[in-house]
Amino acid sequence: MFDVEALRIQFPILKREVHGRSLVYLDNAATSQKPRSVIDAERHYYEVLNANIHRGVHALSQEATDAFEAARDKVRDFLKARRREEIIFTRGATEAINLVAHSWGRSELKPGDEILVSEMEHHANIVPWQLLCEATGAVLKVIPIDERGALVPGAVESMVNARTRLVGITQVSNALGTVNPVAEIIRLAHAVGAVVLVDGAQAVPHMAADVTALDCDFYVFSGHKLYGPTGIGVLYGKQALLEKMPPYQGGGDMISQVTFRKTTYNDLPYKFEAGTPHIAGVVGLGAAIDFVHSVGLEAIAAHEDRLLAYATQQAECFEGLRIIGTVPGKASILSFVLKGVHPHDIGTILDNEGVAIRTGHHCAMPVMDHFGVPATARASFALYNTTAEVDALFGALRRVEELFLK
């Protein structure tokens, strides 16, 4: 039995009020709230363990290093990666993609090579590839989406070719909720010798990621959408690829030996972790993974699916409301526009009712262009949301209607 009330009390922020009303937090696709265990893990780190890692001989340094590396093992297990050396800590999914674009891309690509991304990508999975294309002469190709917000059937198969070197694809669209057939895309890409980077930022809170079963070459996600801290994320890369890639940043921790004549680099994963990392964030991410395991990803997904179905049902009956993204099997995201009301006005009125949603382009401007809207309103659900909160959302939307459309 999924006990949402027992989960809610683990999230201190859910007790607060906004504009004199109970907070209804439905902006989880932007960032999720943090459970007590994650907050406590960071606090414990600073109160008990804090020291720099991988250097000192003193007790604190050893304990901090142990906590940091234990979190790496948790991430490895969470992603079902084969080896801990394949788990690189970054500032977030964005930095992880930039790392691959910079290190793999600049050493591998030549003019005329092709990179494929989809029209529904977050800007973080578009712009680093545009920069890479400018630097190398490679060409960016865009996999189109259809009117439901799904990849156009057959498009990937017809677009991959011998020049394709990398496919960058999101597992779950942050603007639409679409779940992409990444396993099939990986198979098609591998058939032409291309590597695949999967953006899992929006997927990891909702579904089990198994990089070994998927056989993806790179997988990235951010801690803060997974009930973990901001400023920490993960790059998974296949060891053989990571071994060949040059360092992304130079500094401490990533070196083996430095002289002014020659510097040799550290082994994986440290080769890509220059400088003192966000140790507290890594420890907090480990606690977030423990938390998600304690609830169970299947139970979380089932709960969110119920909420999305309930919300979609109400949305379909709401006059003048158009859902943006209507593919069956979506993950936890209801993006919509309301006839006669700009999303920004919706956002302000909902906020006044204590309901937090996202309005804007969701860092996916090509998606907005595709649907011919300047912006959308987006409600996104997490494990602690309730059907009563969905009712509050639609109650607040009635208020918008009263104000604007009476």
Place this chain on the structure above:
Amino acid sequence: MSNLRDLYQEVIFDHNRHPRNFGPLPDANRHADGFNPLCGDRLTLNLRVQDGIIQDARFEGSGCAISTASASLMTEALKGKTEAEAAVLFEGFHHMVMGEATTVDLGKLAVLAGVSEFPARVKCASLAWHTLNAALKNEADPVSTE
């Protein structure tokens, strides 16, 4: 608690539903674009200025109720004003939406005073005015208040 009715006054709804001076201005001699990409608010402002006096002002584009009403009210207020008077209105409007005192008589524009209680929406109200500034200087680059 910020009052929604202070922000969304009837005059604002009226100007949002029926924006005044909306459409092209073929004989315009001043022009600028305003674009707030995060919101998706976009407007084009056209002016006809003669002997230092704004003879006509029209705008096009799409945006939220606050930005649309602000642009509509602004074009009404500008007609017949000198460029110097427009600059004074700009200053006064800016102070008002920032919640600061102003001695400038803003007339009908005062209906937007409630915006100061909603910091995230100040950029919506001020987009048209910053676009005006650019138009008077005939700046080519689009303006943003984000």
